[in-house]
Amino acid sequence: MRNILGKLITLFLIPVWLIASNVQVSVDKxxxxxxxxxxxxxxxxxxxxxxxxINSIDNFPILGTxxxxxxxxxxxNITKSLSKSYTFAPMKDVTIPSFELKIDGKTYKTDPIKVKxxxxxxxxxxxxxxxxxSVDKxxxxxxxxxxxxxxxxxRRDKNYVESQVESPEFSNFWIKQxxxxxxYVEGNYIVKKVKYIIFPQKAGDFKLEPLTAxxxxxxxxxxxxxxxxxxxxxxFNTMFARLETKRIASNTLSIEVKPLPNSLELYGTxxxxxxxxxxxxxxxxxxxxxxRIDGYGNxxxxxxxxxxxxxxxxxxxEPKIDTRISNGKYGGTFMQTITVVAESNFTIPSLTLKFxxxxxxxxxxxxxxxxxxxxKGGKKADVTVEQKMVKQPEVVKKDSKDKENxxxxxxxxxxxxxxxxxxxxxxxxAVGVLSAFGISxxxxxxxxxxxxSSKARAIRQAKDEKELFELLLPYIKDDPQIEDAVKKLEExxxxxxxxxxxxxxxAEIIEEIEEESGDSKRGV
Numbered sequence: 001m002r003n004i005l006g007k008l009i010t011l012f013l014i015p016v017w018l019i020a021s022n023v024q025v026s027v028d029k030x031x032x033x034x035x036x037x038x039x040x041x042x043x044x045x046x047x048x049x050x051x052x053x054i055n056s057i058d059n060f061p062i063l064g065t066x067x068x069x070x071x072x073x074x075x076x077n078i079t080k081s082l083s084k085s086y087t088f089a090p091m092k093d094v095t096i097p098s099f100e101l102k103i104d105g106k107t108y109k110t111d112p113i114k115v116k117x118x119x120x121x122x123x124x125x126x127x128x129x130x131x132x133x134s135v136d137k138x139x140x141x142x143x144x145x146x147x148x149x150x151x152x153x154x155r156r157d158k159n160y161v162e163s164q165v166e167s168p169e170f171s172n173f174w175i176k177q178x179x180x181x182x183x184y185v186e187g188n189y190i191v192k193k194v195k196y197i198i199f200p201q202k203a204g205d206f207k208l209e210p211l212t213a214x215x216x217x218x219x220x221x222x223x224x225x226x227x228x229x230x231x232x233x234x235x236f237n238t239m240f241a242r243l244e245t246k247r248i249a250s251n252t253l254s255i256e257v258k259p260l261p262n263s264l265e266l267y268g269t270x271x272x273x274x275x276x277x278x279x280x281x282x283x284x285x286x287x288x289x290x291x292r293i294d295g296y297g298n299x300x301x302x303x304x305x306x307x308x309x310x311x312x313x314x315x316x317x318e319p320k321i322d323t324r325i326s327n328g329k330y331g332g333t334f335m336q337t338i339t340v341v342a343e344s345n346f347t348i349p350s351l352t353l354k355f356x357x358x359x360x361x362x363x364x365x366x367x368x369x370x371x372x373x374x375x376k377g378g379k380k381a382d383v384t385v386e387q388k389m390v391k392q393p394e395v396v397k398k399d400s401k402d403k404e405n406x407x408x409x410x411x412x413x414x415x416x417x418x419x420x421x422x423x424x425x426x427x428x429x430a431v432g433v434l435s436a437f438g439i440s441x442x443x444x445x446x447x448x449x450x451x452x453s454s455k456a457r458a459i460r461q462a463k464d465e466k467e468l469f470e471l472l473l474p475y476i477k478d479d480p481q482i483e484d485a486v487k488k489l490e491e492x493x494x495x496x497x498x499x500x501x502x503x504x505x506x507a508e509i510i511e512e513i514e515e516e517s518g519d520s521k522r523g524v
Contacts, residue, residue, distance in 0.1 A: 143267035266355030268297015296331030312342035
């Protein structure tokens, strides 16, 4: 009797709880196979509803959201509800946590929900659909390319209308797809094949985890006019059908990756060449150095080069790599430009590339030839100019008139000398104060084009950003604002950025640098 009474009380209380609750959460399924999507929905009733911002569930990103509203009138009472749905694809068991949301100024919490994720069944020979992975070799070196082929086969007579294969993502491997998906018919099967090249990044024994494929096919449902032969055709059969989806998994692969000798990182065959746009240049004019590496192997792992040239400004661009596949080999061309600005002769040093030769499996080292650059009007010329500008004391024979002047000077009274000394001190002090004030206000005043040095004037009149970039390079180490401007110009020229560059301010900074160091130092 007591049990019956308890059940009746519970039965009456449930509807009351549902009506009183302002927030609910639900999921479309509590158990899914690995990679399938789960959609959970939060529904709230009220006028002003603030839903939480949800970007991921247990590190699985939210793939999509949807929102819908509903207004119901019961016995003259208007009820507004708002629902928001979130979709994600868990790869393991997860718990959708409790979330907070505000409804009409009050805070409410949702209940957590557990979702179970089961493994996808591995496909086998003779099945309606088969997914396989294969590689051309199981023992490789770090950086050695491995050809991976992913093949999906499914029966033509099973009405599969959609198929999707998961893209491989293997830890410690760099992966690149080769070409497009190949699709063809093989007996009773439709075959889809995708080829990849994978590069192991570290040594060890690795397991390539199974990939999954999702397939959907039409399954007929009972037609309302099933007995009428008129409706028995493809058009009506399609109308009265539903999509049934399933997932299958591929096999697992093991690969042994051996380390490269001498801690090398490149594996393949490569050639290197270094060129310059000019071997003779005016002082403080840029020389462009071109680095080109061609070959086959993990060319994407070649690191950016830099040059260490004393007393020179060196600016290295980011490298560009064009890849290709020829005769089943992966390779390409590595290209990089380095700009050098100097005031005296310098040498582009020999550049070295070390790798394991894929043909001999032996450590190999290739080098470029050093290149000498002759700089005209540089430091040596500057020293000569400065020496010529220093006036040597003139030796003049003194005549009788000079002797009279010397006597007159010597006869100056002590009072006149004292007065003259004070006057010179005051004038010197005033000049010093005015000079200090002028320097502090220099950058704030607008400099007229006529008063600018040739370098500063060239900055103001630069016709494009490339010319401005080359003009500023010699001064990159002299001022942080110039260094920042050069970086922004590089991003504008080579990375599609659109930074604004203040040429007036840069010209003033160059003018100040010129005044501090002397025009002759900059070769003006």
